[in-house]
Amino acid sequence: MTGYAFREAVAAFRRAPLLTSLSSTMVGLALFVVGLFALASYNLRLALTAIEERVEVVAYLRDDATTRDIDRARAELTGLPEVLSVRFVSKQDALERARRDLPEFSELFADVEVNPLPQSLEIELQPEARNKRAVGHVADVARSYGAVEDVRYGQEWVDKLFALRRIGAVAAGVMGAAFALVAALIIGTALRIAIFARREEIYVMRLVGATNGFIRRPFLIEGAMAGLLGGVVAWALTYATYRGLYAFIFAVAWIPQSWVLAGVIAGGVFGALSSAFAVRRYIREV
């Protein structure tokens, strides 16, 4: 019986190639919009992650801090679960870095008799600790040492970054859900049209005593096939857009393969579900 369902599903593609191509194209275009959104949101996420990697806490040390105090603070800070590494930057290192990174002030740094730059501990955070709460906690701990004069982590900047990330996550969730819903509606409509064209078959199947499961099966398979084909069309269109963007506008990253696979499978699942709903209606009508 499953063999019949597959044969019928394939035969339906053969019998009405225009209609089935049209439904697959509609599914493809609907998923293409979702694909574009995925491409945009993935690249936005990468950009935000790159910025987050630069979030670090700098503890400026007193000039009179002893090596023992500095080593103790460094060792204890390194032991915090939020901290990935702690790097000591001496006054001399700071001056050399300033000369290298700020060439416009080279004259100013050339003739200094007393190095004005403080020694510091640069605290790099674990990836999962790059959030407002963890950054604040590490800064508070660093501040508690007598050897530490001041702690900076660009509080305002970090607050804005994390607010932006929250807004981005909510917007991505809402817009993603909206796009997926619109895609589901379009897929449903496309397959309903395809099934409407075959309502006589459903009628005859009911008339002669086919079971509901038997009637549904070829349509489910047909819907899944149209959905999968649409998913592949959407993948191809999204990939072409990515190549175009990459070649002519700016370097963007391609979405992970797992997302592509999920998109194509989602097409198949949407297709099968939409067909199931549409067939159920016709089964009831007969």
Next chain:
Amino acid sequence: MIKLTNVSREFPRHGYALRGVSLHIRKGEFAFLTGHSGSGKSTTLRLIHMADRPTSGEVRVTGYSSDKLPDRAAWKVRRRVGFVFQDIRLLPGRTALENVAFALEVTGAPKAQIAHKAQRLLSQVGLAPKAGSMAHELSGGEQQRVAIARALANDPFVLLADEPTGNLDERATRGIMELFWEINARGMSVLMATHDLDLVRRYPQARLFELDQGRLVYDSEAA
């Protein structure tokens, strides 16, 4: 075989299509169901086919009761009850043979037997030479014969026919009626709904039920 006991069918916006109808059709009987349009003929046939359920009363078909058989299992009755219509409803884009084979395929007939049985059914209705013709290439009478062959695919015990000659000319009508009598002679019950009393009068040997405004007003056996 087929027994309706005090059956009523009420539609929410259109009122009663049937009111308290009781009738019993035995194995091998040929019966006409007559009445004006809207008298309840089609509703009666749909109830026997379990395509619809009574609002009250019971329909029993070959051991299955409308009270107990869930909708999802109604296919069990439909395989035992053949059905043909005035508007025929063959699948376009398929040949006569494919239309008959379709009924066998979708009810799980063994694949190896489908083509042979479909051909035999077409022979029974006198259409073997037209097996390869597309449905739309056949005349109205020929199309109705294909529909009858399709209805016989699952070896039903009864053939229901809803105004099967309504769209046919006199010659085709005669041919279809002869076919029904042949089928009946092989032991199958036939229940044919028609409003054409001239046609009914030509076959006085058949049992006759008459419906009027949803009520059974005449049964030739009781008269």
